[in-house]
Amino acid sequence: MTEVIDQEHQTEIAALIRDIRDVMARNRLVEGLVDRAQENNHALVEKIVHKQNLTRLSKKLEKLHPADIAVILEALPHEERMAIWELVHSDIDGEVLLEVSDAVRESLLAAMDRDELVQVANNLDADELADLAPDLPEQIMQEVFTALPLADREKLKFALSYGEDTVGALMDFDLVTVRADVNIDVVLRYLRRMDNLPDHTDKLFVVDRYGQFEGVLHLKTLLLSDPDAEVSQVMARDVVRFHPEDKARNTADAFERYDLISAPVTDENNRLIGRVTVDAVVDFIREASDEERLAQVGLREEEDIFAPILKSVRNRAPWLAVNLVTALIASRVIGLFSGAIEQLVALAALMPIVAGMGGNVGNQTITMIVRELAFRQLGNDDIRLLYSKEMRIALINGLVWGFILGLITFLLYQGLALSAVMMAAVTLNFLTAALFGVTIPVVRMKLGRDPALGSSVLITAITDSGGFFIFLGLATLFLLR
């Protein structure tokens, strides 16, 4: 079940999705026929054919990995999705639910009745259940919780007690532990008596009789060592380990840096409580970068293309509201100078250039700074260096692009003074952009916030209003009487 063939597989899945949609479309047609002429033989035959088609699809689905079924469900509109969800074998319902996107999960859960939900919940491990918990009705969770064995109840409580972006939320409890004072041979025999090892087991964890973490025994070492050696002689003692309250992002960095597959999680008393595996880390990295991309345009949650329109409208409202405010401020800045524009209408045509290019410079600066901040903490020396560097880049760029724009302005409007104002305004707005492009993310970092979130909206607001103010202000001072 966990194994699948080849890359052509992707194409097969795409074909299966088309197949499902064909069958479903035919189904709707047939139901129409049946409705119109209950006794029509042709329609009955069609209906039987459709049944056969469904059975065929069902057989195909049985052979697929839960992750593949998730992909198929995500690609289907609501009605087809629900029909296929019915066909999925209930044993793997839970795994599929863990794989699908949040929006699709919601729609699938909504279609399930109490018994189905309880059954799904009972099939899952404590750490998986914790992932699903926020989407399950309170009452169902309560029921499942009470039905759990005590140890699992503790684990679930534990997993639920840590925030989404902590190691506590990433970790699982699938540990294989051994003692330090036994021989490799004993470990090998112990393993051979097990049915299976947890996925992503690249090491066993060595604990003492009180559950204190002592080190790890790599499978590699296990295979290469002399069977008569004692675990304590060949185990690794200095290993990367995490605490449940550590930030998930730092853990992802460590996995990337040290090329880890699994790592132990210990509590403050050095007791081994779980492990983090690379697949959870990969999912975390993907989701984090996805969320970041959505957050850049002010979207809070993923919508899929089949989501209801009004939900999408709500999802998109906050950023538009913010933009309304910033645009109004910029508009009022222009309003201040309406006298200047009346006297020299060229200003109206030129001012968006100053604002727009300043916005670009600001966004470039912010992107570079956020990137630096993602890789390491910056000291005061570094920050001073950043300011000086970005300001100097902005000055050079401002003079170069300001000169070009001054030249273009001269060609368009033949005013030497207007060209000079244009050049000066571009340069000053570039400097403003660089100044705030460093300040915004650095201040957000010092306040312990995510330096990226909303930075782009903020810098654009500043360079828009600032650009209009600088350009129209300079024009009022030097061009008009």
Add this chain to the structure above:
Amino acid sequence: MTEVIDQEHQTEIAALIRDIRDVMARNRLVEGLVDRAQENNHALVEKIVHKQNLTRLSKKLEKLHPADIAVILEALPHEERMAIWELVHSDIDGEVLLEVSDAVRESLLAAMDRDELVQVANNLDADELADLAPDLPEQIMQEVFTALPLADREKLKFALSYGEDTVGALMDFDLVTVRADVNIDVVLRYLRRMDNLPDHTDKLFVVDRYGQFEGVLHLKTLLLSDPDAEVSQVMARDVVRFHPEDKARNTADAFERYDLISAPVTDENNRLIGRVTVDAVVDFIREASDEERLAQVGLREEEDIFAPILKSVRNRAPWLAVNLVTALIASRVIGLFSGAIEQLVALAALMPIVAGMGGNVGNQTITMIVRELAFRQLGNDDIRLLYSKEMRIALINGLVWGFILGLITFLLYQGLALSAVMMAAVTLNFLTAALFGVTIPVVRMKLGRDPALGSSVLITAITDSGGFFIFLGLATLFLLR
């Protein structure tokens, strides 16, 4: 060496970086003193202290993982970086070079002489060498290449022949292969005779005597199976595998979807040629998302904060040049209507609102579409659905926000007709934004391009010029005579 302790480690590394910068700053001070008074005893003592400090640092560095040394080098300004690079033991030079960012790698390589470079190159595997090759001088590569054993030469040639975003570039050649017709016991004894297994070995590869791929033997299976069983009885035959010309992105998706640690790479004749491991995939995912973020603001390559100013100026020029063109077009659109603005100066203050909010809507739409495209191929039905959905969202949003803006316009300028024009312009520009927000990425995808790249710049250009045109055009038609 590959093991490190605890999360506090991060703090230790930060402390070490501060330590290095202190020592180096003192060093400069001492050199100044020595220059000024050659015979000064105090200065000589200081110089000795500095030597001791360097030895101390060197000892600390010896204990670190190459990835940690990379982090330290990246955090240091040029002079300190070079001084520390000198202290790094030459055995791990190669590994450190593989870990540092492109910009830092360039600066480190530039400081090494021919012999050092050849030595580094000789310490690396063929697939690692291929990663470093683009940054090494042609002549050195030639020399290293000629010195390689024939098999490695083939591998290097092979690895170099595939583009950066293919499986061929991700893969390595660290394969442990076994035959299908031997017993588990034989495999165990075979492994025990080896010094070490390659990193990320979670499975052995089963091949026939011609090197044809037959399946995999998981370490797990190896440990759990009866020693007398034959490999062919317990190996997995249906496994995810890749071809060297497959896209790296699809491979990353498969690793994420099926939670893989390593997977075989076979050629068109089913011959096993290498493997892909999860650490290479994680690096790829990180780099790809990093590149995407930079590309969004038109940056081509990473700069680090210690990069020379002029390099940064060049790096940032292309996007500014594109923006110059789009801003000029928008400016000329405004220029067309200068008569209208002269008659009604309020238009100048209101027009950036229409353009800006349209830009936001367009960017939200594009982000959603690009996200959908990243997860799956969209059929024509899906695309039709997307158009209809996004247009309807835009219509609702346009009417809602247009009404609000119309109201604000009325409060500011008391013109009913002007308010109506504002509302109509906002709605129409939202519809324009949604139309092109779907069209741009979909067309790019159909042309086989990356749907994300530059989409944001393009949509903003359209909603800016379009917004000005719609608003000023409507105003000319309905407000002026």
